[in-house]
Amino acid sequence: MNKKTKTLLCSVGISLLLGGCSDESEKTKETQAAPSEETKISVQDYTGEGYALPYGRVTDEIADKNLAQIEEAATSFFKEKYMTDVTVHNVVGAKDGATVFVESKGEPHFYTYAVVPIDELERKVMTERIWADEFQVENAIKGGLYSMIFKEEFNQLDDYFNSLAAEGKITGRTKESIQNVGGHGFSTPYYFISIASETSIQPVYELFMKNPDESAENLRKAFKDNSFSAENLFINIQLFMADPNAKPDKKLFDRIIKDLEEMTSIPRGSYSFVLNDHFIDKQSSSGMGDNSIDLVNDIIKE
Known part of the structure; x- marks a missing residue:
């Protein structure tokens, strides 16, 4: 992936740790062990179980005892602030709070998260102070809207990725893992969308916020085609080898790149691509490893 994509993914992923890219990455080193054979699991078996955030052991225990309260607060929060009905899939303790992973009901379809502060000394969840990263949530909705209107x-x-999977070449993440440790906007087993400063989708988002029941046709009309920039909308592809004994296949990697470059009917955007082996780290939910093959320069579809 290019530098711009990596920077964006850092802001999306590390924000789940309740901090910035630099500060929390240092804390993570102190509190989470590096991926090892003991923490790896088949991507086809991974549901998110074992996922952990730094400094979350105590808050996780407190959150477990207050799940109903947290779920009610999260569903009310997204309905009132973002006009969206959500399903709470997972609650994970973190430093000074709990991260609540949710999925929207219906369209636009997306995954995101909120944070409920927790007082460890009082062992109390402060649901009245629930919050979310506005940039992350808004861009999750925009990604869902983009997939909806296109x-x-x-x-x-x-269809292309499903055909590859049918050949027995590759596989993707399980739906359960996306639901339980997602938070990446519009996501499928094979890719997720992330957005930078993309002005073309902003009118669509504004129309949706005014009327959540607006038709896909009218939302599409609000999209500003002339101002679209593929370099600001990322379609991040993450595939895994279907064979547990196989290393990432360079020939397969090159074939997929060639196919994507030649396809003319897929969504516009900047495509990054990583091919991993068959395993994922259950603590971090990452499939990246020393043998992963990473596309250097994104495929641009204007």
Whole structure:
């Protein structure tokens, strides 16, 4: 992935740790062991169990005893602030709080999260102070809207990855792992969308916030095609080898790149691509390893 994509993914992923890229990455080193054979699991078996955030042992225990209260607070928060009904899938303790992973009901479809502060000394969840990273949530919704108004193009992309999986070459993450440790906006087993400063989707987002029941047709009309920049909308592909004994296959990697470059009916955007082996780290939910093959320069589809 190029530098811009990596920076964006840092802001999306590390923000789950309740801090910035630099500060929390240092804390993570202190509190989470590096991936090892003991923490790796087949990507096809991984549901998110074992996922952990730094300094979350005590808050995780407190959150477990107050799940109903946390779930009610989260569903109310997203309904009132973002006009969206959500399902709470998982609650994970973190420093001074608990991260609540949610999935939207219906369209636009996306995954995101909120944070409920926790007082460890009082062993109390402060649901009245629930909050979310506005940039992350808004961009999760925008990603869902983008996939909604360009459904045919995304169907073409999905069909391609499903055909690869049917050949027995590759596999993706399980739906359960996306639900339980997601938070990456619009996500499928094979890729997720992340957005930078993309002005073309902003009118769509504003129309949706005014009327959540607006038709996909009208939302599509609000999209500003002329101002679209592929370099600001990332489609991040993460595939795994289907064979547990196989290392990432360079020939397969090159074939997929060639296919993507030649396809003309898939969504516009900047495509990054990583091919991993068959395993994922259950603590970090990352499939990246020493043998992963990473695309250097994104594939640009204007």
